[in-house]
Amino acid sequence: MSQKILVIEDDLTLNRLIVGQLNRLGYETTGTGSWAGAEAHLSAHEPHLIIADVRLADGDILERLPDLARSQPVVVLTAYGSVRDAVGAIKAGAYEYLVKPTSPDALSLVVKRALDDAALRNDHRFCQQRLKARDSMANFMVGVSALLLKTKETIAAVGPTDVNVLIQGESGSGKELVARAVHECSGRARRNFVPVDCCSLQEKLFESELFGHERGAFTGADRLKRGLIEGAEDGTLFLDEIGEIEASIQAKLLRVLETGVFRRVGGTKNLEANARIVAATNRDLEAMSLDGRFRSDLFYRLSTFVIEVPPLRARRDDIPYLAAHFIQHHNFSRRINKRLSGEALRRLTAYDWPGNVRELRNVIERAIILSQDSSSIRPEHLAFGSSGGKSGVKVTVSFDHDPTLDELQAEYLRLQLHKQSGRRAKVAEVLDVSERNIYRMIRRYGLVDACGSGSRSAPG
Template structure:
C-alpha cells in the first residue's frame, strides 16, 4: 500500500517539485499551499508523513509543529534566512529538518529514513507488547489438529476475515496468533481486543477512536485500536459479546475497509486483517436475533473450529510433555504411566487450559520428586477414582495456598496426624511439613 505524504509549502514551484519527486519514489503525495488548505486535507487524508514549511503565511509553525508532531512524523523545511538549529526543531517534535534549497538526494534519504523509523517504531511496539506472552506453537498431531493447521496455512496468506470457534480453553487465541504470524502481516502488530464487559460507548471509542469533543471528556483526539493495528491484524475475542450497534459498525469496516472515528467526518482506511473468536454458538445466536445475521454470514465465510480436547485425546501426552517442559527450570520431570492413564481418561471440560493447569499443579505438588504420580493430581474433582478422601473441590478458583493448605490438612487427617507420612505423601521434608503446620495452624489435626 502506498504511503501518503502531505506537503505543506506556500512556494508552489518547490511544492510541485516535491510532489513530483515523491511520486517518483512510489509515494502518494498530497499538497497544500497554506495551513488552511492543509487543515482541510487532513479531514480527508491520514498521512504517514508531513513535510512542513516552517514559514507559512497563515500559521504560527512554532505552535503548530508540536500539535502536528503528536500525531504524525513531521519533517520541517526551513528557509536559509530563518535558520533555527536542529535541536530546537527536534524539541518541538520534528522527526527531522531540512534546509532550503533542499538537495533532492538528501530529501529522498531523509524521507525514507523517517518513514522507516515510523514503521520500525510500530514493529517495536508490537514486540514490546509480545514480551512475556506465550509464543509457543500449537502442539498436537491428531488428525483434528492437522486439519486446523492446514486451514490456518491456507487462510493466513490472504486478508480474509477468520472466525475461530471452539469451547473455552481449546486454543482459539493461539490459533488467532498463528493466523497472524503466518500471514504477510506477521511482523507487524497483532492487537487483541477482548469484547467482554466494556460499556458500549467506551468500546466504540476504543475500537474506532474519537475526535476531540466527540463526547464529554473527549478532550483530545485519540486513535482507535483499528488504527493501532494498521498494517497488522486485529483480534476480536468473544465477538458474541459485542453490542448490536457496534456489530453494525464492525460489519461496515469489514465490508468496506473504511471507518470513521467517533465524532469524526473523515473516512479512514482500515489497513487491518480481522480475526475474531467466540466460544458461543453464533449461528444459533444469529437465528434467535441476539447476533446480527448479516455479520454472522460475513464472518462465516472462513471458520476454523477447534475441537474439544476430549475429541482428540491422542494429543494429551504431547501436550502434557510440552507443558512439563515449559515449567521446568532445571530438572526434567515426567508423568508415570498411571498418571498419564488418568489424564487420558478424563473428559477435560476446560480443555487444554485445564490440562495445562493440572500439569502445572502436579508439577508443583510433586516438589523434589522426578516423577509425577496420580496422587499429585488428586485435587482435580473426578480425576482420581477410588481413594477419594484427599480429593478437593472448590466452587471458586483456588489459589495455590488454598490447595496447599487443604490438601496438606486432608493428608494429615488421612494419616492420623502423622507428619512424617503426610510429608512423604506430599514429597516434602518433615521440616517443611512442620512449617506448613505452623503456617496454616494445623497442629490440631
Template sequence: MTPSVLVVEDDPTLNGLLVKELRKAGYELASASSWREARERIATFAPNLVLLDVNLPDASGFGPLSEIAGTRPVVMLTAYGSVNQAVEAMRLGAADYLVKPVNLDELELVIRGALERSRLQAQRALARGDAGLAMLGESAAMQQLRHTIREVALSDVTVLIQGESGSGKELVAQALHGASRRRSEAFVAVDCCTLQESLFESELFGHERGAFTGADRRKAGLIEAAAHGTLFLDEIGEAGPAIQAKLLRVLETGRFRHVGATTDLRSDARIVAATNRDLRQRAQGGQFREDLYYRLSAFVIHVPPLRERRDDIALLAAHFIGGRRQAQGLAPAQLSADALQRLAAYHWPGNVRELRNIIERALILLGPGDTIGAAHIGQLDPGGAPGTAPAAPPAARSASDSLTLQGEPTLESIEREYLASLLKKYDGNRRKVAEVMGVSERTAYRMMDRHGYR
C-alpha cells in the same frame, strides 16, 4: 486492550499507593500481599506484568522471580538495593529493578517500556512461526488444523475461528498471522467480553478530544494500532448491537470513525474473529446480525476440543511440565502411567487451558525428586472416558433459582445479582460459574473483581 498489572507488596500503604497511581495511569490492577496470594492472582487475573517485592512474608529473594519470569515481564522492588542484587535479578529474567522509595514517574516509564519490549518479543516470535509450534499435537485433528491454517494464511480473507472455551482459538489466530504476509506487522487482540459497550467503542475505534466526559485528548483506537497487521476479535458473539453495526461497516468499506469525529479513517487490518458460541444459530435467532455473521464467516476454522484429540494429551502435559520446571530453574519431572491414565479418561470441559491449570497445580504439590502421580493430579470427573460424549451442559435454572428484581434495575445490578446467585449456588467455584455463564474463567474473575466478589 488495557494492560493489566499485579502489585505484589506486603506493605499495605505502599501497595495501596501503587494500585491507586497505576490505575490512574490507565492500567487494570490487582494486588497481593503475599506470594501465596500472588500465585492465585496470577492464575486467575493473568496480568500482563507483575510488580514484585523482593521480600514477602512467605518468600524472600529471587525464588518467586524465577518461577514467573518466563511467563510475563516482572519488575522487582527492593528497600535495599545493590549492584550485585540488581545484576542477579536481571540474570534471572527481571524486566527491571527499582529501589524504594519508588519515583512514580520513573515506575510508569519502566512499566511502559517492559510491556512494549514484551509486545515486540511476541511479535518476533509470531514472525518466526512460534505460534504454530505452540499448537502442539500430532493427532489427525491437529494435523488437519495446521494444514488449514497454512492454506488460508496467505490470503486476506476474513476468518471466523469457532471452538470451545480454552481450546486455543487465540493461538490459531496468532498462527494465521505468523504464517501470513502481515507477520512483521502488529497482531492486536481485543477481548469483546471485558468492556462495557460505550468503553468498547472508544477502545476499538478511538475518540476525539471532548467526545465525552474525561476525553481530554485524542486517542487512537485498536483498529488503528493494528494498522497493516491483524485485528483479532475474541468472543465476537458478546459484542453489542451498536458495535456489530460499526464492525460491519469496517468489513464492507474498510472505513471507521473515531467517537466524536465527523470524518472517516481507513483500515487495512485483516480481521480474524473467534467465538465459543454458535453464531449461525444466534444470527437465525436475532441475537447477532445475520449480515455481519456472513461477512465474518467468509472462511471458518473449527478448533477441535481436547476430548477429540486425546492422543495429544501426553505431549501437551509434557510441554506444560517442561516449560514450568524450566521457568523455575528445576530439573524435569516425569508423569506416571496412572496419572496419564487419569488425564486421558477425563472429558476436559475446559480443554487445553484446563489441562495446563491441572498440571501447574500438580507441580505445586510435587516434592523434590518426585514423579507426578494420580494423587498430584487429584480427583477428576470420570464422566468422560475415552470415546464417550462430552459432559452435558449445566441444567436449566429452576424456578427456585430465579432472581427477584425490584423496579427497573440497571444491567449492572442484574449482572451483580446473577453473579452472586451463581457464586452461592456453586460454592464460589469460579470455573463452574464461568461455564454456566458461557464466558472464560478470566472474564468471570474480572466480573467478580468489579462487583467486589473475590
C-alpha cells in the same frame, strides 16, 4: 503497477536526462538534487530502486549505502576514472555502479536487472518467511493428532490470504493460539496483532477503544486517541468473544466491514481500515444469528472462513505431548526435573477435559506443586475438575432486555450444561442442587436440546 525509481543527482541536467529516459521506459521516476530531498521522498514513498550520485552537497551516499541497500537496490553514479568510488560503493552494498555520463542502453539494462533481481530476492524472502512461520507454528501449537495437523494445515492455507476468519471452539481449546498462528502465517506478521476482549468492555467505551476518539468528543476526551483498529493497521485485529458484543456495536462493526472505512468517536473524517479481522467465539454464532441474537449480516461478513478448533477430548493423542510440554516448561523455569508416572498419564488421557487445554495446563501446574519433592507426578497429584481458584470465574449471559429471574436461571443452566458437556450430575454439583432438580429445570425451561451427548434418561 509501474515500478518506482528515485534519482539522486545534483547535476540537474544529468538528473533530468536520466529521469526522462526512465520515464520513457515506463518507470515512475522522481528526481532530487540533494540528500535532504531524498530523505523527504523516502519517508513518504517506497521506491523499488534508487540511482544515486556518490557525492552530494549535503552528504556522502557511501556512508548511507549499507542502510539504504537493505530496503531496495541502489545503483551508484560515479565520475569517469574514480575507481575508488566504484569499489567503495560495491563494498558498501551498492547493486552496481554506472560511470557518468551514462549511456541510455547501459542505464536501461542495469535498471532492469536490478529490479528483476530484487523481485526474485523478495519472493525468496517471502517463501523463507512462510517456512519460518510454519516452523514456529509447529513449535507453539503442540500436538500430533490428525485433527490438530489438519487445523494447522488450514491455518497455513488461509493465513497468507487476507480473508476474515472466524474461529470457533470450546473454552480453553486454543482459539487465541490459532488466531496468533493465522497472523504469523500472513504477510502481516511483521505488523501488530491486536487482541480485543469484546466481553470486558461496555458499549460506549468499546466504541472509543475500537475506533478511537477526537479531542473533545466527550467529557474527559482531552486529547485525540487512536483506536485499536488503527493500531492494527496492516496487521490483524483479533476480536475475542465476538458473540458478546452489543447490537449497536454490531451495527458499527458491520459498517466498517462493508465500507472499509470508520470514524473516530466525535470525528467527521472517514478513515481507511486496513486491519484483517480474525474473530473468536465459544458460542454457536450461526444459531445466534438464526434466532436474532447476533446480526446475520455481520455473521456472514466475519465468517468468510471458519476454523473449528476441536475440543481436547476429540484429539486425545495430543494429551501426552501437551502434558510433557507443560511439565517441561515448569522443569525449565523452576529448575526442577519432574516426570509423569505411567498411571498418571493414563488418567490424563482418559479424562474428558471440559476445560480443554487450559484445564490440562492448570492440572499440570497444580500437580507440580502438589507433588512437592517427589520426582514423579502420580495419580494422587492430579486434581481434576476444580478451577484451582487461580483465575476468577466470569459468567456472561446476554439478553436484549432486562431478564426475569427465571430467564436468568434458564440461561445460566444452559451455559453450565454446555460447559459440562451436558453431564447433569456435574452441573448439579456445580450449582449445588440435587440432580433431580436439574432434570426438573431442564424440562421446565425446555433445555433438553442443550444437554448434548452427556444426557441420560431421567431417574424416577
